[in-house]
Amino acid sequence: MILNSFLISVIEFRKDLIIVLNIVETFSGVGAQSEALKRAKIPFKVSATVEWELSAIYAYDILHNGPQDLSLYRHHNKESLLKELVQYNLSSNGKEPMTEKALSALTVGQLKAIYHSLINNNNLVDITSVSADDLDDDIDILTYSFPCQDLSVSARWWNNSSGLDRDSGNRSSLLWEIERVLIEFKEQNKPFPKFLLMENVTAIRSKAHIENFRVWTNFLEDLGYVNQIYDLSATNFGVPQSRKRTYMISVFVGDDLEIEQEVMDYFLSNNLEHIQLSAESINPISDYLRLDYSVKHYLEEAIHATPNFTASREKIFNNNLKLATDSQANNSLIARTITTKQDRNPNSGIIAYDKNPLVEGTRYRNLTPREAFLLMGFTEESFDNLTIKNPSENVRKAFLTQAKLLKLAGNSIVVDVLCGIFKQMDYINNHILPQDDKESESLSDFGIEVNIL
Structure with a gap:
């Protein structure tokens, strides 16, 4: 990231007062954690990521580092790129590894984009092969939003009861x-991360999975962590989306009983579950929908999200929330949970056509990927960096199709909720935990936003 000269001079002048948090994002997806730290104005660097799905790997790099300079790899040909990339356990769908044949089917430009993304974000790719040796000795926050597929309600439909086994x-x-x-x-006597942050579906504490979850929380407590578990809804952080998830902040206190009590007292007095916004305090859905079709890319995206009107889609039309009609949003409604697909029943909500159908013979459209990203707390500028401002059109079309963008949004975490969580961590780090050799104050205390990636 390029910092302006004023900020550089401030950093040099007050560098003894800056805390730059060292973050490791496992199961990183598109980096909602990094997005939240930026929003919360907490200085940080990401020392490692762990993600194996191609579209997420590529999107993360563009979202957080801007356009790629693939000229760095101009001396590579397809053979040399494949030699580098076959060492990684990559996936095209997030479910199973890619074969070497599938990897070979990618163009040179696509291979360069993935290789650039891996190197640029120190992406270790496969969590099963990550070791403590791969990670820094001074990690402040390690995040682990591990896959939810085997915990969610939908798993039961497939007779999948394995859960966290x-x-x-x-x-x-x-x-x-x-x-x-x-x-x-x-075993290596290596300092534990100061904080761990888990996010997953609330079913993780259901009867089917609670015993395994307790094994996990007890393990962390035995290591010296204090665990604070929250069930937090996006609506209570201002986002008009019905999405409740379980979060666990784990704070390392070791055997210091005094610090342990201070941390517990802080969470008791600042319980995020006590935030209960009234309906009037939630941002209106109109802030997140893009209904002004005089804007060319809004119109193009809306048309792309308009399905043919079939018998099955008539059920979708009849059974789902109508978040807007034509260009008029219904601000009394909040979207259902943003999932990985919108052309399904139920979905997050639809935009009905009454007088002005964008496609003849249709009655509604689904949410666009842009609207899904906005409802997950990402900024419009961030989304534009992925799409209309992305100079690598051929690469973008391969890795960031409309379907893949929707999947990336549905698998992400609401940024606004993470902001509240990271602000708690920042406070605990600065005011409760003993200070180590790092600098002793955050630039956010001075109202200055610096994010080092």
Whole structure:
């Protein structure tokens, strides 16, 4: 990131007062955590990410680092790029690894874009192969929003009851890879991360999964962490989306009982679950919908989100929330949970056509990827960097199709909620935990926004 000369001079002058948090994002997706830290004006650097899905890997790099300079790899040909990339356990769909044949089917430009993304974000790719040796000794926050597919209600429809079972080999059992890494930290006498942050579906504390979850929380407590568990809804952070998720902040206190009590007292007095916004205090849905079709890209995106009107889609039209009609938003409504697909029943809500259908013979459109990203707390500028401002059109079209953008949004975390959580961590770090060799104050105390990636 390029900082202006004023900020550089401030940093140099007050560098003894700056805390730059060292972040490791495992299961990083598109980096909602980084987006939230920027929004919260907390200086940070990301020392490592862990993500294996191509579209998320590429989107993360563009969202947080801007356009790629692929000229850095101008001396590479397809053969040399493949030689580098076959070493990684990459996935095109987030479900199973890519074959070498599938990787070879990508163009040179696409291979360069992925390689650039991996190097630029120190992406370790495969959580099962990450070791403590791969990570810094001074991690402030390690995040782990591990896959929810085997915990969610939908898993029951497929007779999938494996959940968090340690040896199930499913995607949600990847939680135990974090346990393995922390055990390695302990065996090597390596300092534990100051904070851990988990996010997942609320079903993680359901009857089916609670015993495994308790094993996990007890393990963390035995290491010296204090756990604060929240069930937080996006609406209570101003976002008109019905999305409740379970978050767990784990604060490392070791065997210091006094610090442990201070941390517990802080959470007791500042419980985020006590935030209850009235309906009038939630941002109106019109702030998130893009209904002004005089803007060319809004119109193009809306047309793309307009499906043919079939019998099955008539059910979608009849059964789902009508968040707007033509260009008039219904601000009395909030969207249902943003999921990985919108052309389904139920979905997050639709925009009905009455007098002005954008496509002849249709009655509604789905939310666009832009609207889905906005409802997840990302800025419009961030989304534009992925799409209309992205100079690598051929690469973008391969990795960021409309369907993949919707999936990335649905798999992400509401940024506004994360802001509230990170502000709590920042306070605890600056005012409760003992100060280490790092600088002792945050530039956010001076109202200055600096994000180092």
